[in-house]
Amino acid sequence: MARHSKETTFLELLEPHRRSLYRFCRNIIWDKNDVEDALQTAILSAYKSFDTFQKGGNFKAWIFKFLVNTIYNFNKKHGREDTFETRLDCDELGILEVFEKESMYQEILKDPDRLLEKVDERVKRSLFRLSLSERAVFLLRSIEGLSYKEIAEVLQIPVGTVMSQLSRARARLREFLCDYAKEIGFFADRND
Amino acid sequence: MNCNEVRQFINLFLDSELDARSTLEVSEHLSACESCSRRFTQERKIEGALTSIFSQEAPSTEDEEERVWKSIFSRIRMYEKRRNRGLYMKYSIPIAVGISAFVLITIFNYPRHIDLALEANRCHTEYVENELSPNIETFSEEAVLGYFSGKLDFNLCLPKISRKEIKLVGARSCYLKKVHVAYLMYNYSGVPLSLFIFRDEDLKKFPSAEKELKTHKIIEDKGIRGNNFVAVKTNGAVACAVSEVDLPSLKRIIKGFEERGK
Numbered sequence: 001m002a003r004h005s006k007e008t009t010f011l012e013l014l015e016p017h018r019r020s021l022y023r024f025c026r027n028i029i030w031d032k033n034d035v036e037d038a039l040q041t042a043i044l045s046a047y048k049s050f051d052t053f054q055k056g057g058n059f060k061a062w063i064f065k066f067l068v069n070t071i072y073n074f075n076k077k078h079g080r081e082d083t084f085e086t087r088l089d090c091d092e093l094g095i096l097e098v099f100e101k102e103s104m105y106q107e108i109l110k111d112p113d114r115l116l117e118k119v120d121e122r123v124k125r126s127l128f129r130l131s132l133s134e135r136a137v138f139l140l141r142s143i144e145g146l147s148y149k150e151i152a153e154v155l156q157i158p159v160g161t162v163m164s165q166l167s168r169a170r171a172r173l174r175e176f177l178c179d180y181a182k183e184i185g186f187f188a189d190r191n192d
Numbered sequence: 193m194n195c196n197e198v199r200q201f202i203n204l205f206l207d208s209e210l211d212a213r214s215t216l217e218v219s220e221h222l223s224a225c226e227s228c229s230r231r232f233t234q235e236r237k238i239e240g241a242l243t244s245i246f247s248q249e250a251p252s253t254e255d256e257e258e259r260v261w262k263s264i265f266s267r268i269r270m271y272e273k274r275r276n277r278g279l280y281m282k283y284s285i286p287i288a289v290g291i292s293a294f295v296l297i298t299i300f301n302y303p304r305h306i307d308l309a310l311e312a313n314r315c316h317t318e319y320v321e322n323e324l325s326p327n328i329e330t331f332s333e334e335a336v337l338g339y340f341s342g343k344l345d346f347n348l349c350l351p352k353i354s355r356k357e358i359k360l361v362g363a364r365s366c367y368l369k370k371v372h373v374a375y376l377m378y379n380y381s382g383v384p385l386s387l388f389i390f391r392d393e394d395l396k397k398f399p400s401a402e403k404e405l406k407t408h409k410i411i412e413d414k415g416i417r418g419n420n421f422v423a424v425k426t427n428g429a430v431a432c433a434v435s436e437v438d439l440p441s442l443k444r445i446i447k448g449f450e451e452r453g454k
């Protein structure tokens with residue numbers, strides 16, 4: 001009876017976040033062949049530690065922590081050893097204002113839809129040009145909708161670091177978007 | 193807040209991470225400043241577009257995802273099964289060992305009484321509790337021998353009683369495990385004492401007594417519901433005594449039987 005309820009409770013809590021966990025894992029793991037193993041390892045180790053989960057607590061943040069740690073270990077296997085605290089440059093805040101492609105970005109902003117309808121897989125791949133921590137922070141915020149505090153909990157980093165990493169991730173993604181726009185002749189189109 | 197200050201808060205504002213006061217100030221500025229408002233809307237659009245790009249999954253991965261989840265669920269079930277088996281082993285083995293030990297200790301410590309002693313005691317108890325009365329009430333050994341004359345298929349002889357404290361009370365014929373016995377009732381200093389005599393061939397009905405008597409001349413058993421038991425085999429017959437009386441006294445009586453038998 002107790003066994004049944006533990007398993008059932010866990011699976012019930014897991015159900016609404018399955019999609020997110022899978023997607024996050026795919027978006028952040030270095031080697032796509034590791035997706036299944038990493039997810040399985042993460043979920044099972046979360047299940048084994050389910051007793052430590054505070055009833056009524058934030059299950060999403062709790063389980064993402066297991067996934068993030070597992071992915072970190074899997075990436076380490078491939079020599080992708082960036083932790084969530086490293087690669088902190090000093091130009092985090094306000095990077096949008098100072099980055100060299102600002103003018104291009106301004107151009108995109110004038111009519112974002114015109115570029116956005118042209119995006120393809122290449123933009124998606126640009127996500128992997130972000131560091132692991134930038135990618136994790138960005139995905140947890142934008143896609144998973146976690147608060148800064150929750151992200152800090154998941155990645156076990158200070159909220160300040162979450163903010164700077166997020167800001168940096170956004171700036172870099174916009175930079176990649178500019179590169180992409182240039183590549184597909186977005187600005188040439190307009191000038192013609 | 194001016195435009196520069198407001199734009200510093202763009203991420204926090206879009207992420208709903210600004211405190212209430214700052215949120216209000218930014219909102220007020222945005223409703224008044226068209227340039228900032230447009231910028232915020234466009235940023236939101238870009239952010240939304242990036243988010244949707246990264247959250248898109250190729251249709252083929254949905255089946256793949258389901259397969260992955262199914263395998264994860266089965267791993268959890270397997271883990272649960274193994275864990276329960278583990279718990280079962282963890283607790284069941286010590287429990288089984290404990291029970292076995294208890295049973296063994298009980299068996300070895302529990303007084304294992306001689307079968308004959310138990311039967312004799314049962315009959316003795318019936319007599320003491322007045323459920324069984326003598327067929328003949330007499331102090332005379334001759335009367336007893338006369339009573340049994342022709343009733344038994346073995347030569348009955350009574351123990352030589354030299355002590356005054358033991359007195360014959362009566363006798364009856366009865367059965368212990370379907371073995372026909374001569375049952376003699378005595379009184380030893382006011383304490384009832386039963387003596388059973390039967391053909392030695394019938395000893396096979398009492399395997400543990402038979403086994404004991406092969407190696408011991410006199411066998412004894414004590415503490416059968418507070419009674420003691422002594423038995424001896426001699427002259428083609430077996431005699432056994434049951435009483436509250438102490439073992440040495442019982443042995444003396446039985447020895448008298450043995451002497452008489454010679």
Ligand SMILES: [Zn+2]
Nearest residue numbers: 194195225228
């Ligand atoms: Zn403004």
